[in-house]
Amino acid sequence: MERLESGEISRDEAVEKAREVVLKTLTAAQRSRRELEQSLARKGYPEDVVVQVLDRFDEVGLVDDASYAETIVRTRHAERGLARRGIAAELRRRGIDEDTATEALDQLDPDDERVAGARLATKLITRTRSLDRQVRVRRAVGSLARKGYAPGLAFELVREALAAEGEDTDDLDYAGD
DSSP: OHHHHTTSSOHHHHHHHHHHHHHHHHHHOOOOHHHHHHHHHHTTOOHHHHHHHHHHHHHTTSSOHHHHHHHHHHHHHHHHOOOHHHHHHHHHHTTOOHHHHHHHHTTSOHHHHHHHHHHHHHHHHHHTTTSOHHHHHHHHHHHHHHTTOOHHHHHHHHHHHHHHTTOOOTTOOOOOO
């Protein structure tokens, strides 16, 4: 922060301004410690000021990566139908460490993940009724894969959704590994 380096403001004033930035950011939405570090760094706050401010927010529980990760897991799975792999990728992008991410992801039951995937596959297949079956399969499997479902599982769920619609799926084979 140039104003700090030039002596325009004191270190204590810089800490107070950084604290205000973090409070404003957290008022809008919960963030990981790394996201807050990056935000303050982009604004030019020195590392020692950032560490001091975020350590204090950690102490009082306003920055809690474990709680944040659990929230992401719950919401992404329930609201967006993301699979474990898709959520894990998002946690990594948000700066959640591997151990914290694994702990948060452990709250997902594999059966719940399959049910969510089946629900999503049914929705995707229903939306594409007017299209050629191969196009429907390709689009639905691709969409499930982008949400983190393994290709084999995505294909299986799409095949089940087609069968539930009354489609003959005996000739559909998964061409994956």
